[in-house]
Amino acid sequence: MSRFDGRPSDAVLDGIIAVARAAEDADGHEPFNEQTRIELRRGENVWGVIVSTDQAASTDQAAGPENAESQPRESVVAAAIVTGGPSEPATVEMAVHPNNRGFGMGQDLADMLVTQLEGRTVNVWAHGDHDAARTLAERVGLERVRELWSMRLCDPASLPATPEVAGVSIRAFDPNKDADAWLDVNAAAFASHPEQGKLTRSDLDERLAEDWFDPAGFLLATDDESGDLLGFHWTKVHAAHTDERGTEHPAVGEVYVVGVSPDAQGRGLGKALTLAGLNHLKDEGHQTIMLYVDADNAPAVALYDSLGFERWDVDVMYTKDA
Structure with missing residues (x-):
C-alpha cells in the first residue's frame, strides 16, 4: 500500500475515480461523498490518501477465491481518503473495487489508518449499512454515532401542487448575482450542520462548474418587497449511464439541499420550497427522486414520509475518540 499526502498524481486520482464508479455501480451508492471528491481534486484539507495497487492485489489473490485470476485488473483497486485539518477530527472514507473484495484489503486499509491516525479523533463513513462495514468497525474499536438516510420517491405523479406563500416569489438562481446571498443564507440555515454549513465560495464555485449543474433547478425564495433571499431548494440530476457490466441506470433526480433562513422560518417556506423542487424534477420527466x-x-423525515418517500439505504458514521 502507498500513502500520498494531499492530492495524489493524476494517474492515481483517475484510478481512485474508477474504483469509486465501480463500487457505486455494484453497491448502489457512492463510496466518497461530494465534498471529499472536491477536496481531493483541489488537494485541500486532505490529510492523506492510501491506495492498494494491482500488485498488492495479486499477492492477496494468490490465496483468495478461485476465480481471482480471471478478474480484471485496475491500477488502483482500493483507496482510503482522509480529510480534516490537524485540529479537526479526521474523516475517513474507503472503497475496494468489487472485483477485488474478499481478500482482506478493507481490513488492511483500516489497520494502516488506525496506526497512522493514532491520537486523533476519527470519523469513518460507511456508505451503506453493510455487515462487512459493521464487522470491520467493531474490530478496530469504532462506535456507531450517526445515520444518514437515503430516501426515494418512485411515484412523483402523486405529488401535490406547490403551495403559494404570501409575499414570496420563487425563481431560478443567477450565478452572476446570487452567490454571496446564498452563501449567507446557507451558513445561517445550517449553522449547526457538520458539513453543509461550512461551504465556502470555492466549494460553491466547484459545484457550479459541475456537468450536472442547472440553474433552472436551483430555486430561490425571495421576499417580494425587499428582494431578500429567504430560502432555497437546490436540485440535482444524476445522469443516466451504463455501467461496466452493461447494466443501464436511468437518470435520478435529487433533493440536493433545502434551506430556509432562520429569520424566515415559520411561514411554510420549507414545504413550499421542497414541493417546488420536487415538481420541477417531476416536470423534467424524472420518475425517481432521491434525497x-x-x-x-x-x-x-415526517415531511418526506407524508410526500411518499420511502427509506432506501443508510449511511453510517462510526467514531473513535482520540
Missing part, C-alpha cells in the same frame, strides 16, 4: 436526511431530523 439524504439525518435519521434524527424528525420534522424532515
